[in-house]
Amino acid sequence: MVWMPKYLDLDELSEEDRMLKEEVHRFAEEVIRPASIELDRMPPEERVKPGSPYFKVWKQIKKLGYHRMYLPENKGGPGLTPLQRYILFEEIAWGSLGFATALGVDMIPFVSAAFFGTPEIYEDLVVPWIEDSEGKFHGCWGVTEPEHGSDYLITLREEPELVAKFGKGNVVAEKDGDEWVISGQKSAWVSSAPVATHCGLHAQLKGSRSIAEGLFCIVPLDADGVKKGRPADMLGMRDDPQGELFFDGVRIPEHYVVVAPGFFYGVFFDQLLCLTSCGMGAFAVGLARACFEEALHYARQRVQGGVPIVKHKNVKLKLYEMFEKVETARYYVRKATEYTHKKIIEQQTADASPRHARAAQIYAKKIAYEVAHDALQIFGAYGLIKEFVIEKFFRDARCMLIEDGTVEVLSLEAAEDVIDNYEKEFYDVNHVMRVLG
Numbered sequence: 001m002v003w004m005p006k007y008l009d010l011d012e013l014s015e016e017d018r019m020l021k022e023e024v025h026r027f028a029e030e031v032i033r034p035a036s037i038e039l040d041r042m043p044p045e046e047r048v049k050p051g052s053p054y055f056k057v058w059k060q061i062k063k064l065g066y067h068r069m070y071l072p073e074n075k076g077g078p079g080l081t082p083l084q085r086y087i088l089f090e091e092i093a094w095g096s097l098g099f100a101t102a103l104g105v106d107m108i109p110f111v112s113a114a115f116f117g118t119p120e121i122y123e124d125l126v127v128p129w130i131e132d133s134e135g136k137f138h139g140c141w142g143v144t145e146p147e148h149g150s151d152y153l154i155t156l157r158e159e160p161e162l163v164a165k166f167g168k169g170n171v172v173a174e175k176d177g178d179e180w181v182i183s184g185q186k187s188a189w190v191s192s193a194p195v196a197t198h199c200g201l202h203a204q205l206k207g208s209r210s211i212a213e214g215l216f217c218i219v220p221l222d223a224d225g226v227k228k229g230r231p232a233d234m235l236g237m238r239d240d241p242q243g244e245l246f247f248d249g250v251r252i253p254e255h256y257v258v259v260a261p262g263f264f265y266g267v268f269f270d271q272l273l274c275l276t277s278c279g280m281g282a283f284a285v286g287l288a289r290a291c292f293e294e295a296l297h298y299a300r301q302r303v304q305g306g307v308p309i310v311k312h313k314n315v316k317l318k319l320y321e322m323f324e325k326v327e328t329a330r331y332y333v334r335k336a337t338e339y340t341h342k343k344i345i346e347q348q349t350a351d352a353s354p355r356h357a358r359a360a361q362i363y364a365k366k367i368a369y370e371v372a373h374d375a376l377q378i379f380g381a382y383g384l385i386k387e388f389v390i391e392k393f394f395r396d397a398r399c400m401l402i403e404d405g406t407v408e409v410l411s412l413e414a415a416e417d418v419i420d421n422y423e424k425e426f427y428d429v430n431h432v433m434r435v436l437g
């Protein structure tokens, strides 16, 4: 049977792109979506127990090799194009925002180590992770702390007055011979922490002025001194468990520090946030599209005033506006992803544009919430009960406005970047053109 995409793709997809989209969509529809609905309704402790649907899906994700998607061929990956990575993320998120997030955070420690770590960490940790087809490995990303939520998700600039502004971190790292010793606590919201085996961890250098002076390392979560908190009972994103991580004098070998303290740490963090922003943008489009499709389907079935509600003008307009938002977000996020991936993954020049990556995340998150809100309205009271998946999507979309940085803080950060640099860069380009004649 020839697979027909549900929507017209304005990008000219190659045969390979189309096949990938079809494969991932089927998996999202048949495996991920049903498991995510089941997980959403389970108590937090049950979701993380061995045998829960979470692990069954995780094993299949690994078997399909989706965790390798960011790695180029010379680093053991499938060598996907930026567009293919985008497609994969949108389709998975269409099935479940939770599993898309789990896949995203799983990659952060290992892909960072593949790009910036030593050959030893590549052999010790990255190769076994690449080869995992059983779901034995699960990464997470330990950034935020009880006292540092938004503070940690904005650019950690080097200017002295800003360094002081961020304040001291909770998690600190200290060198002891050829090992590093880690102590402190990450926030209760670390995605996948309750089920993770390794954490890509940001820690402040002990004795330094603030979290801006830090390092990025990988901590195996079965190391002595690591403790996990209880899985959080969240409003949404319940298909990916969140929880605290505690470190009490945890020792890691020197080569598990992927990015050492120093100037490059700030650059690394900034570029990593560009990648995560594009990923979050793709997740938001996937979720928004899922909401739009549910609403369109429902509006054809539900009869009120003697006709299917899709015939009422207000419903028609709402559906059109939802379509418009999903489409515009998709192509902006794709463009930002293409640019960001070219700079960071292909050319490895570490000069992606934070403001464009942030704009992709912020815009897509906002439209996901608006589309989820309007979709629920089309369902009327049925949108408020658990029998219809739109109720879950709405809760997930609400979480997105906070996950990976609140939209307000990300917007303020991007605004400062635009105000400080937009005209300067324009002037510089014109100046160079003039000098070159």
Ligand SMILES: Cc1cc2nc3c(=O)[nH]c(=O)nc-3n(C[C@H](O)[C@H](O)[C@H](O)COP(=O)(O)OP(=O)(O)OC[C@H]3O[C@@H](n4cnc5c(N)ncnc54)[C@H](O)[C@@H]3O)c2cc1C
Pocket (backbone or CB within 6 Å): 105, 141, 142, 143, 144, 145, 148, 149, 150, 151, 153, 186, 187, 189, 190, 191, 192, 236, 237, 242, 399, 402, 403, 404, 405, 406, 407, 408, 409, 412
């Ligand atoms: C579903 C989910 C998954 C998550 N996954 C992870 C994860 O994998 N790893 C991880 O480390 N963390 C994770 N987080 C944490 C997330 O990054 C933080 O919740 C987020 O950065 C906001 O921090 P906070 O909750 O402490 O809020 P706060 O920073 O306390 O913000 C509270 C309010 O104050 C506003 N505010 C704060 N600072 C400023 C400022 N400087 N200027 C203007 N307004 C400000 C905010 O906009 C917000 O409205 C996750 C969170 C959620 C909800």
